[in-house]
Amino acid sequence: MSSAGSSGPAIPTVDLSSEKAVAEIGEVCRRSGFFSVRGHGIPAALVTSAFEETARFYARPLREKTEFNAGVRSQFLGYRSVGQEKSTSHAGGEACEQYRIGRTTGALASGRPADFYHEPFRRCSALFERMAVLGDTLLSACAEGLAQSSDFFDPYLKPPMHRLGLNYYKVGYGAEIANTVDYAMSPHVDHALFTVVAQDEPGLEVRGADGDWTPVPVVPDTFFVFLGDYLQRWTNGTYKAVFHRVGPVTTDRMSIQYKHRPSYSTVVAPLDPFVSAANPPRYEPFDTGSQYASLLASLIGDREAAP
Ligand SMILES: O=C(O)CCC(=O)C(=O)O
Numbered sequence: 001m002s003s004a005g006s007s008g009p010a011i012p013t014v015d016l017s018s019e020k021a022v023a024e025i026g027e028v029c030r031r032s033g034f035f036s037v038r039g040h041g042i043p044a045a046l047v048t049s050a051f052e053e054t055a056r057f058y059a060r061p062l063r064e065k066t067e068f069n070a071g072v073r074s075q076f077l078g079y080r081s082v083g084q085e086k087s088t089s090h091a092g093g094e095a096c097e098q099y100r101i102g103r104t105t106g107a108l109a110s111g112r113p114a115d116f117y118h119e120p121f122r123r124c125s126a127l128f129e130r131m132a133v134l135g136d137t138l139l140s141a142c143a144e145g146l147a148q149s150s151d152f153f154d155p156y157l158k159p160p161m162h163r164l165g166l167n168y169y170k171v172g173y174g175a176e177i178a179n180t181v182d183y184a185m186s187p188h189v190d191h192a193l194f195t196v197v198a199q200d201e202p203g204l205e206v207r208g209a210d211g212d213w214t215p216v217p218v219v220p221d222t223f224f225v226f227l228g229d230y231l232q233r234w235t236n237g238t239y240k241a242v243f244h245r246v247g248p249v250t251t252d253r254m255s256i257q258y259k260h261r262p263s264y265s266t267v268v269a270p271l272d273p274f275v276s277a278a279n280p281p282r283y284e285p286f287d288t289g290s291q292y293a294s295l296l297a298s299l300i301g302d303r304e305a306a307p
């Protein structure tokens with residue numbers, strides 16, 4: 001395992017093409033829950049074209065972007081305008097424009113099909129598919145790192161509800177929505193097994209076990225991976241979920257975040273191998289269907305355009 005990062009605790013880098021990768025991932029998920037990956041096989045040109053496509057979308061006039069508005073009927077796929085997502089830590093909103101692609105579930109009444117929301121994002125959709133394969137590889141390694149079989153989590157991902165997020169942080173967006181904090185996205189833990197991030201400019205920061213924030217550098221050909229709530233909950237805290245935020249933005253910035261997620265309505269609670277009389281469940285069950293959907297509705301509201 002090598003290290004990258006100019007300040008704060010070093011960020012370990014795992015080379016996925018190495019035989020040691022599985023052991024390293026297991027170790028780092030217990031220790032801090034975050035690491036960089038290289039040797040992942042996703043072409044740099046695909047990531048570059050996904051960023052270019054994202055920039056082209058955000059350069060469109062607002063009235064065109066709002067045709068793709070996220071809401072209950074889109075199952076929160078699509079466009080979230082600046083500040084539309086409320087902060088969980090201050091009175092304002094998140095100082096960025098956002099977009100989500102992913103599949104919908106038949107368990108909820110759907111309006112427009114997911115294809116409609118993917119239409120402006122052909123390259124990002126191709127990247128999404130590659131990320132899902134990478135996500136499966138990482139999840140197998142996470143399982144093996146827990147001394148379980150590589151397919152241990154597979155029954156909970158049939159079908160998965162992965163998401164690709166495309167965020168744009170323009171300088172001044174915080175002031176535009178009268179935020180009184182200087183960071184651009186509030187500290188939070190993701191509702192996911194883990195998240196894989198590409199940034200075109202630095203800005204992402206992660207909180208370590210010591211409570212200090214570490215900036216995540218932009219390193220060519222690497223992605224940054226951090227664990228979310230669901231793996232911490234399933235493993236009863238053996239694996240660590242990572243608080244993260246986006247600091248003050250001094251240069252326009254984009255991020256692409258891939259969230260590896262279980263199927264709709266999976267109830268995530270500490271699993272048997274991680275619970276005993278000496279180690280009782282430390283987390284309540286969380287329903288990734290109804291509980292997750294009402295959380296999104298409370299944070300994002302419903303601005304979906306009429307079909
Ligand atoms: O922009 C980033 O780097 C991270 C965004 C994020 O944390 C999220 O969308 O959940």
Ligand SMILES: [Fe+2]
Nearest residue numbers: 188189190244
């Ligand atoms: Fe996040």
